[in-house]
Each structure stands twice: as C-alpha cells, then as structure tokens.
Amino acid sequence: MSDALQLEGVDRRFGDRQVLTDITFAVGAGRMTGFVGANGAGKTTTMRIILGVLAADAGTVTWQGAPLTKEDRRRVGYMPEERGLYPKQSVREQLIYLGRLHGLGAETARRNAADLIERLGLGERADDPLQQLSLGNQQRAQIAAALVHEPVLLVLDEPFSGLDPLAVDVVVGVLRERTAAGVPVLFSSHQLDVVERLCDDLVIIAGGRIRATGTRAELRASYAEPRYELRVDGDAGWLRDHAGVTLLDLDGDRAVFDLATGADDQAVLREALARGPVRSFGPVVPSLAEIFREVTR
Numbered sequence: 001m002s003d004a005l006q007l008e009g010v011d012r013r014f015g016d017r018q019v020l021t022d023i024t025f026a027v028g029a030g031r032m033t034g035f036v037g038a039n040g041a042g043k044t045t046t047m048r049i050i051l052g053v054l055a056a057d058a059g060t061v062t063w064q065g066a067p068l069t070k071e072d073r074r075r076v077g078y079m080p081e082e083r084g085l086y087p088k089q090s091v092r093e094q095l096i097y098l099g100r101l102h103g104l105g106a107e108t109a110r111r112n113a114a115d116l117i118e119r120l121g122l123g124e125r126a127d128d129p130l131q132q133l134s135l136g137n138q139q140r141a142q143i144a145a146a147l148v149h150e151p152v153l154l155v156l157d158e159p160f161s162g163l164d165p166l167a168v169d170v171v172v173g174v175l176r177e178r179t180a181a182g183v184p185v186l187f188s189s190h191q192l193d194v195v196e197r198l199c200d201d202l203v204i205i206a207g208g209r210i211r212a213t214g215t216r217a218e219l220r221a222s223y224a225e226p227r228y229e230l231r232v233d234g235d236a237g238w239l240r241d242h243a244g245v246t247l248l249d250l251d252g253d254r255a256v257f258d259l260a261t262g263a264d265d266q267a268v269l270r271e272a273l274a275r276g277p278v279r280s281f282g283p284v285v286p287s288l289a290e291i292f293r294e295v296t297r
C-alpha cells in the first residue's frame with residue numbers, strides 16, 4: 001500500500017490538557033479509511049491539524065512523502081465538523097462558487113456542481129436556499145461542497161451523521177468513485193456499523209492516542225479471540241460440559257463459545273451431531289463494535 005497521507009508523532013495540548021499524544025497513522029492511496037473513536041477522543045482535532053486549521057505542538061503531517069504545504073491543502077476536500085455553507089444561498093450557486101474559489105474554470109465548476117447535484121439526488125432542490133432543505137439534504141450539499149473542486153485527498157468529519165441508510169449508500173457510491181480513482185479518503189465516525197460496512201482500513205483512537213490501525217481483516221485477526229457459534233435442534237446446554245469449551249452465550253438452541261488452544265472444534269461438531277440435527281456450526285467473525293470495545297478498554 002502506498003501511503004499518501006502520513007501523520008507521525010503528532011501531539012497537541014489545549015492549555016495544560018494533552019488532547020493528542022503521538023498520533024501516527026497513514027491513509028493509503030485509494031483507501032477508504034474510517035477514523036473511529038468515542039466523543040472527545042480527538043478525531044476532529046486530528047483532522048484540523050491535517051488541514052492546517054490548527055497547529056500541532058509536535059510531529060509531522062506529510063503528503064506523498066513531503067510536508068503538507070498550503071498549496072497541497074488547497075487540493076484537499078474537507079468537510080469540517082462545523083458545516084460551512086451559507087444558509088441563504090442556493091446549493092448550486094455555492095458549489096460553483098467553491099469550485100471557482102479553488103481554481104476551477106467557470107465551465108468546469110458548473111459541470112462539477114451539476115454532476116454532484118445529480119449524483120447526490122439534490123436535483124429538485126438545487127436552486128433553493130440551503131436553509132430550506134431537509135437536514136439530510138443539507139448534509140448531502142456539504143458533501144458535494146467537499147468534492148466539487150476535484151480534491152486529491154478527502155478528509156470528512158462525520159459525513160454520514162444524520163443520513164438515512166439510502167442516503168448513506170448514495171454518498172458511499174460517490175466516495176467510492178473517488179477512491180477508485182486513487183483518492184485517499186479519511187472519514188470520522190462513531191457509527192460503528194456504518195464504518196464496518198464501508199471502510200477498507202481503520203484507525204481507532206481513544207483518549208487522544210491511536211489504539212489500533214489496519215485493515216478490517218487484520219484488526220479482526222489480531223484483536224478478537226476466535227470463537228464459534230453452534231445452532232442445533234433442541235437445547236445446546238450440554239456444551240457447558242464439553243472439554244475445552246467456555247460458553248459465552250446460550251440462547252436455547254444457539255450457543256456462542258470459545259475453545260481452548262489445542263481443543264478440537266470437529267469433536268464439538270461430532271458430539272452435536274450425535275445428539276441430533278445441527279443447523280449451523282462455524283467460527284464467528286467479531287463485529288467492529290466488539291473489537292472497538294476490546295481495544296479501547
């Protein structure tokens with residue numbers, strides 16, 4: 001993976017409060033990277049430092065191996081936590097204006113604005129003042145604003161908050177077009193189910209420190225114990241007495257359990273079959289929510 005954006009040893013304090021400590025992670029070209037953490041973990045502060053809105057006390061932010069310059073930052077698509085569009089102006093006018101501000105020609109700005117309006121399903125409302133749009137549509141407009149100038153890097157603070165599942169899919173479709181073209185996307189979220197579905201890579205932050213980074217599969221492999229799920233006809237309570245089994249969850253005919261190292265999962269299956277029909281048996285993949293709980297504990 002070629003790392004397009006790299007943070008190395010970034011620290012930041014507010015007064016005597018250390019808010020970020022040794023923040024180090026990378027966002028690869030064409031990777032959708034979810035930046036996950038609880039409220040106050042330090043996501044917004046980190047993103048502001050990437051954008052240069054806020055200075056780091058220590059550490060570096062590099063883009064393609066060189067310190068991120070003011071000129072590079074003009075080519076970043078940023079969706080700030082404090083959404084930045086004018087309530088009284090129409091979506092289309094603002095998108096064209098922002099495109100022009102970032103150096104696009106008039107025709108390109110108009111075309112990009114029209115494309116995004118269409119792709120994000122804002123067609124019918126594009127010429128209404130932003131404040132007359134529903135909150136979900138305002139959010140789509142904010143996303144369009146981050147994309148209109150053909151950014152080479154996207155940094156999005158909670159882009160999916162307030163969107164219904166259908167709108168999430170629409171926005172993801174648009175972002176996926178950008179990652180397919182090699183654009184790295186860093187987005188923050190505390191909606192773990194959304195992150196789990198969408199991102200290629202994950203960066204987990206808690207208390208201003210990075211707790212884990214990697215692909216979804218890597219995190220699953222390194223942070224969660226292997227466990228099994230068994231579904232049978234009848235009661236699975238007998239598992240309690242099976243050698244090497246630690247029962248984690250039993251709900252009548254469904255059980256989730258850990259197996260001691262060296263214990264034979266097929267022996268469990270054989271015993272289950274000897275007792276009656278087995279409906280399903282296999283390792284269960286831990287959810288991101290479980291991993292998140294584990295690494296931020």
Ligand SMILES: Nc1ncnc2c1ncn2[C@@H]1O[C@H](COP(=O)(O)OP(=O)(O)OP(=O)(O)O)[C@@H](O)[C@H]1O
Nearest residue numbers: 014019037038039040041042043044045046081190
């Ligand atoms: N300008 C500031 N002055 C003082 N403290 C601040 C400032 N900005 C952020 N903080 C503190 O830094 C910590 C990290 O905040 P930050 O907004 O980066 O977290 P976050 O992960 O984005 O949280 P959320 O999901 O709630 O937006 C918090 O404790 C916050 O109160």
